Amino acid sequence: MPYRIKKFFVFLLFLNCFYFFGQTSYRNLSSENWTFHQQNEVKKHKATIPGTVHTDLFQNQLIPDPFFGANEKELQWIENENWEYETYFALSESEFKNQNIDLEFEGLDTYATVFLNGNVVIEANNMFRKWIVSAKSNLKIGTNHLKISFHSAVQKGKEEAKKLAYTLPEKERVFVRKAQYQFGWDWGPRFVTAGIWKEVHLKCWNKAKIENILYEQKLLNSEIAKLNCVFTITTEKSGKYQIRLGEKPFPFQLKKGQNTVKIPIEIPNPILWWCNGLGVPHQYIFRFSLEQNGAILDEKELKIGLRTIELVQENDQKGKSFYFRLNGKPLFMKGANVIPPDSFLPRVTDSVYRSMVKEAKNANMNMLRVWGGGVYADDAFYDACDSNGILVWQDFMFACAMYPGDEQFVENVKQEVIDNVIRLRNHPSIALWCGNNENEEGWHNWGWQKQFNYSKSDSTKVWNDYQKVFHDLIPKTLDSLLSKTENRYWPSSPSLGWGRKESLTQGDVHYWGVWWGKEPFEIYNQKVGRFVSEYGFQGMPNLETLKKVISDEDLNFTSEAFKNHQKHPIGFETVNEYMERDYRVPKNIEDYTYVSQLLQARGMQIAIEAHRRAKPYCMGTLYWQLNDCWPVTSWSSMDFYGNWKAFHYQAKRSYENLLLAVQEENEQYKVYLVNDIFEKKAGKLELELLSFNGESLWETSKKIGVDENSSSVIYEIAKADFEKFDWNNIVLKLKWNDIKSNYFFAKPKDLKLSKPNIEIQHIDDFTIEIATDILAKNVFLSSENEVFFEDNYFDLLPNEKRIIKLSKAAKKIKVKSLFDTIK
Template sequence: MFKKIFLFLILICCSISAQTSYRNLSSENWIFNKQNEAKKHKATIPGTVHTDLFQNQLIPDPFFGNNEKKLQWIENENWEYETHFTLSKSELENQNIDLEFEGLDTYATVFLNGKVVLEADNMFRKWTISAKSHLKIGNNHLKVVFHSAVQKGKEEAKKLSYTLPEKERVFVRKAQYQFGWDWGPRFVTAGIWKKVQLKFWNSAKIENVKYNQKVLNKTVADLDFIFTIFAEKSGKYQIKLGQKPFPFILKKGQNVVKVPLSIPNPILWWSNGLGVPHQYAFRFSLEQNQQKIEEKELKIGLKTIELIQEKDQTGKSFYFKLNGKSVFMKGANVVPPDSFLPRVSDSTYFSLVENAKKANMNMLRVWGGGVYFDDAFYEACDANGILVWQDFMFACSMYPGDEKFVENVKQEVIDNVNRLQNHPSIAIWCGNNENDEGWHNWGWQKQFKYTKADSTQIWNDYKKVFHGMIPKTLDSLLPKEKNIYWSSSPSIGWGRKESLTQGDSHYWGVWWGKEPFEIYEKKVGRFMSEYGFQGMPNLETLQKVMKKEDLNFTSEAFKNHQKHPTGYETINEYMERDYVVPKDFEDYAYVSQLLQARGMKIAIEAHRRAKSYCMGTLYWQFNDCWPVSSWSSLDYYGNWKAFHYQAKRSFENVLLSAEVTDSRIYKFFVINDGMQNYAGELKAEIRNFKGQLLWEKKAYCKSDASSNVSAILLPFPSLKEIDTQNSYIKLEFISGDNHFVSAFFFDKPKDLKLSKPNIEIKIIDEVTIEISSDVLAKDVFLSSENELFFGDNYFDLLPNEKRIIKLSKAAKGIKVKSLFDTMK
């Protein structure tokens, strides 16, 4: 009996020891201190030194008022983090123990039981150390010393005989926006910003899993799952998919193993607005001698994606085909959701992507001055049909090209492409944001007095990274169907004619160039990957980060939450063109949002009317990293600004839009980006602000999903006979049960003869209201004493229209405002 029990225990122990297992060290008791200071404080891992200092009440809230300026000393110090953890005898008996840091920010020396085991120098890489020989049974000591990234960057900069733009930040492989941007504060962080763990493994471990689509058609998908496996010694192993085994022989060291799989009648992955983003889930296990060593789960989406660039009469096309269908991309540029990244939870990423889907987007661009986002972001994009334009993390400068730097970046590319490539949402990999444009158009050569030799060296270093190393590395990692690479966004700067005839465009004639919004209708490129205009956040957002007495344009606290040097001056100049400028601060914030939404509506709809010449519109910017006046449509807390509500309307699959020629002739458009065909009656009406019908015209309209845009020119009455300041165009398209409506105005908002609306709100149920008005209520803004989400807001309420609005929860004291209230 004893022998049987003993044998059973041996089998259990063998089974346990064969399994790969993990020990999360993030949850241990961590402490930190400024180097050379004896006093230590409690730390949170993952975390940053700024958030740890704040949690220990050693600094004020970094976001509040102008505290940012008082906290710049932190970036120049070195910081030490440490913990003790106990290791059991059974844990140490594993053949291998790896110490894994998923993210170290940025220059870190790691000590394990007093010995240096790692020197890290890249925030974006995963660092793994074989740690068993440094560990012991019982108490172990782990210490990480973070060296000032600013000081390290300055040291590297001194090694060059010339100055690179943006100085120290370009030498440091960390999030570039942390050095300050025209929408974000300067908080150059340090810390263990992602999970740290021990990995226990024995005979073998799975280092990577990816898949290739060999064949994809209506009847079959033939796939190869490719495993990179490291084996301690050669032997017989098997990969098991479900209950199906795939045996093979592993040699000692690194092995690459292929597992073929066929899926009959495959269901394709589609982007938002075109179909279901279907995914297949697989669970693989690596086994030996009928013992499970390690398991991996993989979700995939079956799709084809192509970037089509073909010469035509005006230049060269730039558009994506998804599963053979040409897709007009609608979306925005995403920045990191916080200055302190460990505070960003999975739910934050889920919420961001959900807000993109609700606004009818199908693409988000992960901007190159931030970070490669956590898996949760890409998983949310996979599940919601949001395609991802993925930049590598370089922005608005030139970078060094020495061997050490290039090799560091190469490992960064390998780590992140291996992590992200299986996501069906990934559409394109882009080398950088605006580096190429900056070099050719921003005058750096003159500003920094480069010699001819300097310029040659800097450009050759650029080509070495973005035309050489990165695309070659992608070629080694990705199958052809996943390998779409674009070296720099934009391909040509906005001041050059070619920027609107080929490649992607960042058009900044509006805002930076002070050109009127209407220029958007003339300056349309092939794929608009950046353009934008600022709007203030709601008053409630600003109240969270400044005192009541600081809510004015002269306070230092308020000025600190506008990072563009002429931000409010520019907003005010545009507001004077289009609106009556309010004197009240709260009204001004509201009108600034209307101004932003108006400008972006003109841009988005001009881009969509130009389909198929233009095949994408990604505005700047989607979100914020702190409470601030910026180009975002979502504020830091996730609240929808007027612009986000407008984006939702302008991104609808079926859009009714109007174009006005210089002679004030109207052309109406029915734009269809979906899969469904529509045919029916298009009706145009002119009504005054009391709702009285002044003119109407009807026409048959057909809008096919396979076509581009249906343009209809209706005979129009002489505008001399119409009081354009007291009337609007109502456009309706009725196709079966589908009813689409839009309203257009002849004159700018400041010139409209608005009268006081009698707005009535009727409670339908706890989360539903009906709103109506006796006359036109322009730009109706709903708010509540408690924080909640209104399903529609900042909308034009037409005379006698009854509009149903859904609420996220029961409202306490709904307040309503319209543009009329600000024009007194």
């Protein structure tokens, strides 16, 4: 009989250096006194675990700040050296009495030989894997010595590359199972790290331990949820054991070694998990204990969300759909791509991941894509996505290259997949597993065969190796690890390159005609795919961000330090070209920084709103990119320190569940109302045409209703009706219930702006009221004590008053508008 759940309890476990799960205990070796040194050098230095060699060198003042100025170029020697880490730790007699003591490394970066009391116990070759070895036979009561020798990943990669008769794109990095972005990207520096990048433990256990739990959702409706919890248990010897959930014991006869057992559970009147904006992301928490003869041997907590997710691909008149159905409802995905939050990953705390996800939620997102050139994020990221209702598109860690297919590499990848899928599979936020980022597009569209002079046999071998990993190994491994309802796999993102017509009619697309193709922003209105999983445009961070890593005298476009914090080879050239199209290009760097952010926000607004208007043809928009790994000019909407650029504020507006947008089509201005909510809405549409000084030139109103989960044209204005007005001096003000937006008829550079008189009144320490006499375009508020403003870079209409919340009391508020850059 299945166990019928009546109540749920949240159990809190406080972790110290030494902590217990019944007869299972953990000893955190990360907190021991560690040292490191360059191989073959005598002098040792203090090390921090988790850490990297770069951060340890910096903390010991052996190198300058890697992020500052052009220091990156002077630190490339580090990647070519071998490094050794070691510690001594005491093991008590009581600890040694445990039947089993495992040495567990959560993460070793990357090629590492582990010595325990002089004996080699682990040969690691993958940053993404967990390394566990039975260690009791190599331990002793008293002082023990643990040493890890890290071998240069760059040199190892080059050695592997020489074994092939042909060259793979991206040289040594593709042979090395470590974070690919560390080898340098067009938004990130090259810091190829080494070190113990996650915690290291001793795990003491007796008789039996729970290896992992898989939950299978067998039935879910409004009346009942039927689940199976599938346990993998390792025992020292066969016998009678039981798993306890609450008051209910489940007895089992287990054999020596590894066992699989199932516990059926029923939940009456289940509460569903919903994504952000559509409901509560409810979770259930179970606490299981493994017992024998009344003694608790091990305990595990399982947190789940009850929901159904389907990837729907159905042929239609225009091609083939690509969308997600959550709990039976077609869902428009609004979100961004995520890269690692730092070049040096051990510095990324749980609070950084939580903050990143929270800011995505605050911008009305419901999906984040974990990009394949970084890392499988820490548990804190996925926990935050679960609790905030953010779905996750999870890439495996392969990007923009072709990879080897020899037996050793493929087996290494298989174990990597197993480790990470087991860790992540129970998270309700996981929506899709994706094989790689742009590998397939690169093979078909980037000219590698010609570039590397492949013979026919070379090409066949490279492509067959690709298929071996992404069309055979990974999907088969997922079949063995996931229940049918959770096994959603997509081999490569995008499925087709943006230069092919079919890329806009099926699958997902990375549309880079804007930026890479230098097409105008307006092309986004025409080039709309079924699911746009990448697109973007660069914007500079605020000067305050750059000043933290660039000296004042180097804050100019010609300095090496400044150029080093723009990794795209023609980045500023491209930004400038687009800026000349849409804005008057400022002469000073402070104004240029501000206008570059407006430019980025404008382009991305056009893209996002084009995608949303095209619903249900298009059902997803994930821009590139949410965050940065260091202070840099990039495609991000938030800078390295978490500060919102103009783009993030615009994303928040453009991702609202109810969106008013205007599009010029066929000599008409069409007013769209996009409704992402699963219920019909009714309200009063109010339109008013204003001159920039506040004169009302035309107005109308109409009661409008819209269907649930829809995009509708709710009003049309003939272009000829407004021809008598000065296009460069008017704005259309739109309002539907509480939803507001503005539409300008000319590009920003052509607007006839005058100096606004902007007044700010303090209602209290955390609230201001801001008003203007005439149009104030793109009002930017800032404070010397780094206050976060609830809204920013917004348009303030004549005689409009707006209430803005502040994160803390502002010492002095500065205000800028677009007019200030064209004086």
